Structure formats: structure tokens, C-alpha cells
Amino acid sequence: MTPQNIEKFDEIAGKIFAALYESFPVARKLDAKEFVEGGFDAAYFVQERTGLHLRTKEGDFFESTIVWLTAAGYIQGVSKEREPRPHDIILTPKGLEVLKAVPGSLTNSPTLGERMLGATKAGGKEVMRAAVKEALSLGIKMTVGG
Template sequence: MTTNNIELFDVLTGRVFAELYQHFPVAEHLESWSYRDLFTGTPIQDGWLAKEDAIFFQSTVEWLGSAGYIEHGNSLNNGDVQFCVLTAKGLEVLKAFPMSLQSGPTLGDKLVDASKGGAKEVLRGVASEALSLGARMLTTHLGLPS
């Protein structure tokens, strides 16, 4: 993966987390078309991203599932992913406070605000912090050094 892929992954992760956090505990249908502003490829048609963009979106959502942050249902041909919801781990991470604060907005609240304001750098940073926190929680749970 290139740095650009990692940056796009972090922004997508932030937006996906924000959407699922806002609607928790209701499962959401994540439509790849709703994230089209983050991609540079030319859409195939209305409602369908360029194939490589749809694959990247879908792969991001599926990875979040395999890493234990979300649960999801079927993945569709246009890149959409059905029945997505935060897991207990995902919710716990997003309800945490940023490492620099002991109070104030949670990571989830910060992601929601950033996604509404289109602040991609904030989305990247907070999503990265959330994924790191989740990894630290897992290593602690398994008794491994963090």
C-alpha cells in the first residue's frame, strides 16, 4: 500500500465510524456512492463509483469487520455493504476520550463533527487514534506487552 492508500483508508474509516456511531445500534447500509467525494476516479454512472474506488471502499469496510470493529452483512457489486453496525469493541473505542484529554468530546463525537464539517485531516487523525486504541485494547486483553 502507498501512503495515499493509507491516508484514504484512514479518512474512510473515520467517516464509516462516524456514520455507524451516529446510528448505533441500528444497522446501516453503507452506500459507496455516499463517499464519492473522497475518491478521484470518474464514476461509472450515478450510484456507481469507478470499479477500483468501489473495491477500495468495500475492502475498507470488510477489513474493519475482520479486525473486529464492525459487523456487516452482504457486499454488493457496486461497492455497498449491507447491515453494518459497530461491535462492542468498536463502540468502546469510539466512546473513549482522546489520549490528550480526560474529558470533552469522545473519539466518536470528534469523528461525527469532522465528518459533518468535511475535515479530512481531523478524520484521518482521529480514525488512526481509534484504530491504535483498539489494537492496544486487544494486546492488553491478550496479556501481551503493548
């Protein structure tokens, strides 16, 4: 049985991939409230003393997923001209190539990106997790030249 954190990672990564695939080549802002189950209330809480929105454990999990996907070379931050840190995210060439891949030997089946996009819209968590596993496996093979 797959550990719960891996299943959650696969679901969030799939939603991120689908959103970036749909907007490609335009970078887009990614906010935890769009990607974690439960929306804003699950991703953030308001600190009463300061009124600041702080991330919850779920919000931190989303941010950690972004960090991992960036370190693995699937996505990257895009800095604005006058802003010192990345605010928008885009697929890297590796990320796009993986999402454009057609799984297996079926030439007429949807790409991994299309499968993730469809699963996001239909709420298909199992399809999403399976597509993410395939994408990450393909990305590893690309990295090691397999």
C-alpha cells in the same frame, strides 16, 4: 509522509465510523457513493451492455475498507431474517468502545466518535485521519490487552 492509500483509508474509515456511531444501535446500509469523494459517479459505472452498476476502483477501495474493518473486529454485518448475506452494518462492542473513548487525559474533550462525526460534517480530513489513527491504535491495545 503517509502513503496516499493510508490517508484515503483513514478518511473512509472515519466516515464509516462516524455514520455507524451516529446511528448506533441501529444497523445501517453503507453504500460507496456516500463515502467516496465524487459520490455515485466515482464509486460506480454503468456497464452499457447489461446496464448493471459495477464498482470503480474507488468503489472497490471502499469495499476493501469494509472488509478490513470487519476482519479487525470493529464492525460486523447484520443479516436479515430471509436474506442470506449481511446488508446492514453495525459497530461491534470493540468498535463502540473505541469510539466512546476520550483521547488523552482530558476528561471533557469529545470522544473519538464525536470527533469523527464532527470532522465528517465539517470536512476536516486531517482531524478525521488523526482520530482514526487514535481509534485503531486503541483497538490494537485492547486486542493485545495493553
